[in-house]
Amino acid sequence: MSKADKSAITLKSRHRVASNSKWDVYFDHIRDAQGLEVPDYLVIAPQVQGDDLVTGVSVLPLYEDGSAVLQRVWRHAVRASMWEVVRGFVDAGETPATSALRELEEEVGLTCAPHELIALGHTTPEGSTIQARVALFAATNCRAGTEGQREPELGLGAASRHPFAEVLAMANDSRIQDATSLLAIYRYQALFGF
Helix, strand or coil, rough: HHHHHHCCEEEEEEEEEEEEECEEEEEEEECCCCCEEEEEEECCCCCCCCCEEEEEEEEEEEEECCCCCEEEEEHHHCEEEEEECCCCCCCCCCCCHHHHHHHHHHHHEECHHHHHHEEEECCCCCCEEECCCEEEEEEECCCCCCHHHHHCCCCEEEEEEEEEHHHHHHHHCCCCCCCHHHHHHHHHHHHHHH
């Protein structure tokens, strides 16, 4: 039996303990091949997700000159205002790319053509607890869209434009701490050598 087979986990039962408009919270009773059990393993699952578990997107908006857009967002759970790329949930029936373009316009009032959206892969924000994956993108050649039509969103602050070298410095000195933002920035840098 391989190491992977020995660590296979079986779901014995699932009990939903809470939910809101976006998330369900479960206690799973799980058991591994050696008989070890956890009767209340915490799992947080988004209510909308595809078969590939993609439930959200993070988008690094870039202008033609290579400068990037970051936004300030108040994150209640950590009681801090943070620098982040555009982020949001994938709505029911949306592809991650469609969601990325929608979030780009909704959150920072920018648009880019679908062929200017660069897929940067996926990530699991917290694979031990959150049953979800995030699709990462760079939106190149961004231009002003319908910023005046933005709907208010709790905690969402102003967006600002930064030279990419400054964005990298912000990532490197922990002014940017959000994991999906960091990964989008570093993957874009690795692909295009900034």
